Amino acid sequence: MASVKLVNLYKKFDRVVAVDGVTLEIPDGDFVVLLGPSGCGKTTTLRCIAGLETPDEGEIWIGDSIVNDLPPKDRDVAMVFQNYALYPHMKVYDNLAFPLKMRKVEKGEIDRRVKEVADLLGISHLLDRKPRQLSGGEQQRVALGRAIIRRPRVFLMDEPLSNLDAKLRLFMRAELKRLQRELKTTTVYVTHDQAEAMAMADKIAVMNKGKVQQYDDPNTIYSRPANAFVATFIGSPPMNMIKAAIKQVGGNVVLDAGSFSYTLSPEYSEAVLKGAQSSEAFLGVRPEDIRITLEKAGSSVFQSEVYVVEHQGANLVVDLKIDSEIIKAITSPLPLQIGQKVWVGFEESKIHIYDGKTERLLV
Ligand SMILES: Nc1ncnc2c1ncn2[C@@H]1O[C@H](COP(=O)(O)OP(=O)(O)OP(=O)(O)O)[C@@H](O)[C@H]1O
Ligand SMILES: [Mg+2]
Incomplete structure (x- = not known):
């Protein structure tokens, strides 16, 4: 491990x-996910x-040493690819044994390790089959088995x-997470599926255009997205982003979205004024943080029109039209009709304000 x-x-x-x-630091034993669009x-x-590409610049450390000049076979990493890449002519047993045979491990030891790994992955009954006689999930487990059998320092999974x-x-993602926690092998896992990333990772590196946008634990990525890209990439449906002009009324900042305006507390006002690089901002609010009421309730509520209603499990996803803007809300069941007028509101503690120019989180 490393x-x-x-x-x-x-x-x-x-x-x-x-x-x-x-730049990324992945602690020994952690499960880190690289997440981002295609x-x-x-x-x-x-x-x-893995050493399969040579970087133009930068350092790659594994453990205490720089491995830039080490060939892949000397880096002691195991990579699992999307398409498994099993040897079609070999039985499962030999597919699993192959990495050890290559390293001239003694035969009795190979047999012991193959059986141990097959047992761990629940594929002991498949050892005599060829890959084409296996289901996709079974092939996947064989591919994992082949990666873990020689106990590399690092797993790389694409x-x-x-x-x-x-x-x-869903089944395999839980199995894989459990297996990784059991083996405690440092793992770098690539996906473009945010739900998979949230479910599996100790930490997520959200990437866009070759850059890491945010590197944090899943909870922080979800609750404090560092910029507008991360905010709108994570969540289903993603965070609503409403463009608003930053105005000062009395001592407070008012976010003027045209169709409605939102007055910020002194604390939020100060944070916005301190950090803003432009006179515009994005007001971000997650669908589940929007409250819909049939009657006007409380202050900071806006009238809107029900545009579409969709069922999502026990909840409703409601598209709300505020003038020309459409925002999405998730709510427990309400008797809503298309075209109906409702009131919407959101608490200040639930909103995220991003700078209009840099798109970075202000508060
Ligand atoms: N061998 C190559 N030659 C030329 N361009 C490449 C090569 N490999 C990758 N690229 C380009 O580099 C960029 C990053 O590719 P990469 O495969 O790392 O993306 P990715 O995040 O894994 O995407 P996906 O989710 O689609 O697999 C892309 O624009 C891609 O077209
Ligand atoms: Mg890829």
């Missing part, structure tokens, strides 16, 4: 900057750690569950 550290990693393909100054540089970052159907994916 920690992994990336320092100012930079990788360009022709004119495409795939990884643009990534093309943001997740796989390239992982391949640099969307390993993406070929599985939704149900199996």
